Amino acid sequence: MRANKHKSSFDNRAPVLMTEGVLPSHTNALGTIFGGVVMSWIDIAGAIAAKRFARSAVVTVAIDYMHFIAPIRLGDTVLLHAAVTWAGKTSMETEVTVEAENSITGERRRSTLAYLTYVAVDNKGKPRKVPPLVPRDKQEKAKFEAAEKRRAQRLKWRSA
Amino acid sequence: MRANKHKSSFDNRAPVLMTEGVLPSHTNALGTIFGGVVMSWIDIAGAIAAKRFARSAVVTVAIDYMHFIAPIRLGDTVLLHAAVTWAGKTSMETEVTVEAENSITGERRRSTLAYLTYVAVDNKGKPRKVPPLVPRDKQEKAKFEAAEKRRAQRLKWRSA
Amino acid sequence: MRANKHKSSFDNRAPVLMTEGVLPSHTNALGTIFGGVVMSWIDIAGAIAAKRFARSAVVTVAIDYMHFIAPIRLGDTVLLHAAVTWAGKTSMETEVTVEAENSITGERRRSTLAYLTYVAVDNKGKPRKVPPLVPRDKQEKAKFEAAEKRRAQRLKWRSA
Amino acid sequence: MRANKHKSSFDNRAPVLMTEGVLPSHTNALGTIFGGVVMSWIDIAGAIAAKRFARSAVVTVAIDYMHFIAPIRLGDTVLLHAAVTWAGKTSMETEVTVEAENSITGERRRSTLAYLTYVAVDNKGKPRKVPPLVPRDKQEKAKFEAAEKRRAQRLKWRSA
Amino acid sequence: MRANKHKSSFDNRAPVLMTEGVLPSHTNALGTIFGGVVMSWIDIAGAIAAKRFARSAVVTVAIDYMHFIAPIRLGDTVLLHAAVTWAGKTSMETEVTVEAENSITGERRRSTLAYLTYVAVDNKGKPRKVPPLVPRDKQEKAKFEAAEKRRAQRLKWRSA
């Protein structure tokens, strides 16, 4: 029971990589994946990315966009990639992409693209500050700006 | 094993009412409900509303808006309400609202509001036509129009 | 995270309405629903009805009757309805009915009828008083009396 | 992948012995076992006893009696014992007893007693004959007769 | 809610007997049992045997050998048998055997053989002493010695 503890010097913006295999318990009556299962995996991946970035517990606040591009089938390998794209005072947006891989043929298909917002919370569930996210290149800048548009749109809809 | 079959004359726009109790197996490390569980319940409620409306199998295509207003706690009773708000050629939007009830004190809190799009599919997973949805009153008309805006916004983001 | 709290003026005898969709993870080796899944849904629905009535935590004490009339199949929509039929000093009986709906054809079949007894408990698990249940019409009176017979039968069997 | 097949000469009335450990995923908001979990374990144990007796697939038809005598707690070991008590033309009754063991102190408590009826079915779900059950001693005879009384009571209630 | 407590005089070396039925939720994409499910059942059975022996909470420390001899299929009845084979200062080895039974034909096949090591822990998760295990016959002695060899091999690999 020897524990090899080490304070990792990890990049708090390192993406979350997640791999899952689709079992019958994940499927719907059509034999493809049940939407709720993909949503759960996306929420876990996004939450870990946000948690690492904020170095704090987080709760899911909103999904601004989730698009199921192609069905995922029984036996497929599912690959999720989550990264923080935007941070405000206490909330962050993460982008989660999902690919379905047939590990026998080697074929991969983009399957889902999602944007979720999380808020950092303290022990009592009160929102707490998160570090600023400074885009490091052109692509990150474009994602940051797209996130701001999604956020603005959501706030507009919410007040309606 | 006597079966009382009867072809119900149900209104295919009747809302789906769903009640759940929050068990430890539904919670996250903070003791509130795990986001993926709420998303699964929302997806089931929305899918049944769409299935009834289309009289067809359906698959989840998109979430355009999902807002977690207040946390749901261990022991809470969760009340979901799902109804179709818009229909196009082969796709439909459903609105799902979620309330958290403390069944001991009687207090209820609005917890989540979500808009999901489903597409009707045949046995081979190919999209198939759905009936038109004609708003029956002012409120339904407002929801129909709001759905069209969300859809337009999604298509714009998707092409970007 | 704005919470819209409101102390609802709900009727503590309002029925519990529950809707579920049958996924492969709910089935047995025959492709119909696994009995334990239906029993779990029935227990949740009955417990919420009892909890609301007693305004108290409750625990399951007995099942006096549960009859599976017709099988529920993969893809079916399951509709549960639970209501309190009888109350004693610390215990209550709930009636739970289950219908299976083919949401594509619109056909509904009565699937299960169950009577469960719950006891209200305090924080230490000790039984606590529940309000009296006064039948409001002829049908409720008949159900109340039938509940008393089931209870008498159970107590007789139990002492045997 | 060498398979050691052997046609066992098993007594088709040998009881089913089942042991489970109570994990947090099995509990309710009170920290004791969720009723639906016990019901599922009882249904599995009873169904296997009936399946062995009938040498046929079976489906659950009824619960005539299920009494929760003492709560089962997180960390407890649960011991189930199921045996066929009665057989008719196509249906069988099984008795399932449940004990909760604290495997650290060695204390055991009787926790649940249940009587469930199963029907043997063929590939199309049609009822099929089961062998006769001949009581082998006084105790089995008493159980057989008690089963007949429960059955008569259920049929009476069912026709009401 | 009458509890029939009785301090059982159980043999702390009595084997754990566990029976499970294979449902679709336990299968993989090939229609046989998902390996992780068998491993979970084996871990529960082994942990209860160790917990009884040590009269203490236990945690899994190692699997030294687990061999899947024959596949387990949907609908099979799974029979597990777990017993402690060796005990050291704070750790114990358990042997778990798994048989797959077709409860309709009566055929049984040896399916899995596994050796797992558990350590007894106190409330803080610190290792605590376990009673000595004295082999009672030739077979137990052989198993005890084989366990020592597996342990020696593991410690050698671990230090490498």
Next chain:
Amino acid sequence: MRANKHKSSFDNRAPVLMTEGVLPSHTNALGTIFGGVVMSWIDIAGAIAAKRFARSAVVTVAIDYMHFIAPIRLGDTVLLHAAVTWAGKTSMETEVTVEAENSITGERRRSTLAYLTYVAVDNKGKPRKVPPLVPRDKQEKAKFEAAEKRRAQRLKWRSA
């Protein structure tokens, strides 16, 4: 429902990276992760690595070594890494390492190390050939040789 199919030119020896978050539904009565959950994640990760390598369906044949070095706690992020270390005619060994990360403090602890053997199977479950695995550097050569020793040891134990 536009599918972006592309035959990926993936390295069939690329490691499987898997990330999971520990929820209450994954824990045991001690508040740490239930061993069976880690085993399931390890089996999925290892099976995907083997499936990719063999370009074939695979089944789990054996666990030759699984060592739980440090406990994984509620709220931890779990990081799994799986890669094929050895291949024979129809079977492969995969090494799976598990790290537990506290995503708030950034601390990581090595938690589990496991070696599992899978066999490639065709549609009927019959073993089929896998490609040879040629070690590409010194470290891979050492792992290959260690795998051969584990295999030899297992075959020796198995024949005993």
